[in-house]
Amino acid sequence: MEYEEAKKLIVEQLTKKLKTKSKFYFNDLSKILEMKPREAKKIVNKLVEEKVLEYWSSGSTSMYGMPGTGKQAAAEHEEKE
Amino acid sequence: MAKHATPLLDQLESGPWPSFVSDLKQEAANRAKNPNNVEFQVAQDCVEDLLGILELSFKHGMTHWKHGGIVGVFGYGGGVIGRYCDQPEKFPGVAHFHTMRVAQPGGKYYTTEFLKKLCDLWEFRGSGVTNMHGSTGDIIFIGTSTPQLEEIFYELTHTFNQDLGGSGSNLRTPADCIGSSRCEYSCYDTQAICYDLTQEYQDELHRPAFPYKFKFKFDGCPNCCVASIARADISFVGNWKDDIKIDQEAVAGYIGGEFPANAGDHNGRDWGKFDIEKEVIGLCPTQCMWMDSGKLKIDNKECTRCMHCINVMPRALHIGDDRGCSMLVGAKAPILDGAQMGSLLVPFIKVEEPYDEIKEVIEGIWDWWMEEGKNRERLGELIKRQGFQKLLEATNIKPMAQHVQEPRHNPYIFWKEDEVDGGWDRDINAFRKDHLR
Numbered sequence: 001m002e003y004e005e006a007k008k009l010i011v012e013q014l015t016k017k018l019k020t021k022s023k024f025y026f027n028d029l030s031k032i033l034e035m036k037p038r039e040a041k042k043i044v045n046k047l048v049e050e051k052v053l054e055y056w057s058s059g060s061t062s063m064y065g066m067p068g069t070g071k072q073a074a075a076e077h078e079e080k081e
Numbered sequence: 082m083a084k085h086a087t088p089l090l091d092q093l094e095s096g097p098w099p100s101f102v103s104d105l106k107q108e109a110a111n112r113a114k115n116p117n118n119v120e121f122q123v124a125q126d127c128v129e130d131l132l133g134i135l136e137l138s139f140k141h142g143m144t145h146w147k148h149g150g151i152v153g154v155f156g157y158g159g160g161v162i163g164r165y166c167d168q169p170e171k172f173p174g175v176a177h178f179h180t181m182r183v184a185q186p187g188g189k190y191y192t193t194e195f196l197k198k199l200c201d202l203w204e205f206r207g208s209g210v211t212n213m214h215g216s217t218g219d220i221i222f223i224g225t226s227t228p229q230l231e232e233i234f235y236e237l238t239h240t241f242n243q244d245l246g247g248s249g250s251n252l253r254t255p256a257d258c259i260g261s262s263r264c265e266y267s268c269y270d271t272q273a274i275c276y277d278l279t280q281e282y283q284d285e286l287h288r289p290a291f292p293y294k295f296k297f298k299f300d301g302c303p304n305c306c307v308a309s310i311a312r313a314d315i316s317f318v319g320n321w322k323d324d325i326k327i328d329q330e331a332v333a334g335y336i337g338g339e340f341p342a343n344a345g346d347h348n349g350r351d352w353g354k355f356d357i358e359k360e361v362i363g364l365c366p367t368q369c370m371w372m373d374s375g376k377l378k379i380d381n382k383e384c385t386r387c388m389h390c391i392n393v394m395p396r397a398l399h400i401g402d403d404r405g406c407s408m409l410v411g412a413k414a415p416i417l418d419g420a421q422m423g424s425l426l427v428p429f430i431k432v433e434e435p436y437d438e439i440k441e442v443i444e445g446i447w448d449w450w451m452e453e454g455k456n457r458e459r460l461g462e463l464i465k466r467q468g469f470q471k472l473l474e475a476t477n478i479k480p481m482a483q484h485v486q487e488p489r490h491n492p493y494i495f496w497k498e499d500e501v502d503g504g505w506d507r508d509i510n511a512f513r514k515d516h517l518r
C-alpha cells in the first residue's frame with residue numbers, strides 16, 4: 001500500500017470511530033492497514049512524524065490518536081492555554 | 082514554615098527507615114533557600130505542592146494524579162510520561178509534573194561529576210526530585226512542565242551524550258550488571274551486548290509498536306544481580322558449559338580456616354568453624370558434590386549452576402572456561418495472572434559480537450508476540466495462553482529436555498501433518514487392496 005493511501009485509510013477509519021474512542025492501540029492501526037506489524041510500523045512512524053497521529057502514553061502503555069481529539073487533549077490544551 | 086501542613090506524611094518519617102518524605106522536605110527547603118541562585122524554570126515551591134498533594138491523597142485515600150498524556154519530545158514515543166494533577170488550583174506547582182526517564186549508563190557506572198551535572202540540570206529545569214534508579218534501571222527525573230521537555234532533551238543529548246529511556250509499549254532501557262568490568266563471576270561482557278542491542282534496537286526503544294512493554298536484562302552469571310530472571314521478558318543469564326574449576330589447595334585452605342567463607346561477608350558474627358559438608362556440600366541443590374579423600378568432587382553434568390558453592394568459596398571454585406549465556410523468557414510482575422519467573426528457552430548460546438545468533442532469537446520472539454499478542458499482554462502471558470510449544474515454533478528452536486517443566490499430564494498427542502510420514506493424504510486404491518469396503 002502506498003503511504004498516501006494508507007494515510008487516507010487511517011484518517012478515515014479513526015474519524016469514523018471518534019464517536020466512541022479517540023485513542024487506539026498499535027494493533028488497531030495495523031489491522032486497519034491489514035499489514036504485518038513490522039510493515040505497519042514504518043507507515044505509523046511516518047504518520048507521527050507528519051503529525052497526522054500523535055502518541056499518548058500512560059507510562060506503561062502507549063496509544064495513538066489524532067492531534068486535538070479526545071478528552072485528554074482538550075484538558076491538556078486548557079492547561080497549556 | 083512548610084506551605085502545606087502534612088501530619089500524615091510527618092508520621093511516615095517516624096519509622097526506623099530513611100524516609101522519602103524527609104528527602105522531599107529537604108529538597109523543598111533547599112529550593113526555598115536557593116543557595117546557588119538557580120533561575121528555576123518550574124515553580125520554586127513545586128516540591129511543597131508535591132508534599133501537599135500527597136498528603137491530600139492520603140487523606141482522601143485516592144490519587145490526585147490523572148492518567149498519562151500526550152507529551153513527549155519530537156520523534157520519540159517513550160521516555161516522557163505526562164503527569165497532571167486534578168487539583169491544579171490548590172497545588173499549582175504540580176499542575177503538570179511530567180516524568181522523564183533517562184537511560185542509565187551501562188552497569189550504572191558514572192562519575193560523580195556527571196551525576197552532579199545531571200542534578201544541576203534537573204534543579205534548573207525540573208523539580209530537582211530524582212529516583213535513582215527506577216525498577217527498569219533508568220535515572221528518573223520526577224516533575225517538570227511541558228515547555229522544559231525539549232530543552233532538557235537537547236541538553237541531555239548534546240551536552241551529556243545521554244539518551245532518554247523507554248516507556249510505554251516500547252523496548253525498555255536494557256539493563257545490565259557490572260559484569261566482567263569488575264566481577265570475576267561474569268561469563269560474558271554484559272555491558273558490550275547491552276550497549277550493542279540498545280543501539281541496534283533504537284527504533285523499538287523510542288517508537289512504540291509492541292502490544293506492551295518489553296524488557297531485556299543482562300546478568301553476567303546466575304547470581305542475577307539485576308534480577309533478570311524475575312523481571313525481564315528476555316533474560317540473558319551468564320552460564321558455562323564445561324566444568325567448575327577447582328583449586329584443591331584453596332579448598333583445603335577454606336576447610337582449615339585460612340580463608341573466610343563468602344569472602345568474609347558474614348564476619349559480623351562468629352559462626353563457628355567452617356564446615357564444608359554443612360555449608361557447601363549439604364546445600365548443593367542437586368547434591369552433586371562430595372569429598373573424596375580430602376578432595377572436593379563435582380558431578381558437573383548434574384550441576385544447575387546455582388552459584389552457591391562458588392559464592393561460598395570464591396578462591397577455590399571458579400566458573401568454567403566455555404562461557405556464554407542462557408536465555409530465559411517471559412518473566413513479569415504480578416499485574417495479570419500473577420508474577421512469573423522466566424522460562425528457559427535457549428540453554429546455552431555464545432555471546433560474541435555481532436550477536437547475530439542472539440538477535441535472530443529476539444526477532445523471532447518479537448514477530449510472534451507482535452502478531453499474536455493481545456493489547457497489553459506481556460510475552461509471559463502470551464506463552465501461557467498459547468503454550469510454550471508455539472514459542473518454540475516461532476523461534477525455530479527444537480524442543481529439548483531442558484524445556485520440560487514437569488511430566489506430561491495430558492495423554493493425547495496432537496501430531497501435525499508434517500510430523501507424520503506421508504502426511505494425512507493416502508492413496509485410497511492402495512488402501513482398498515488390503516481393506517475391503
Ligand code: SF4
Nearest residue numbers: 258264267301302306
Ligand atoms: S550477576 Fe554475576 S557477574 Fe553480574 S555482578 Fe552479579 S555476581 Fe557478578
Ligand code: SF4
Nearest residue numbers: 365384385387388390
Ligand atoms: S553451583 Fe550449585 S548446583 Fe552446581 S555444584 Fe555448586 S552448589 Fe551444586
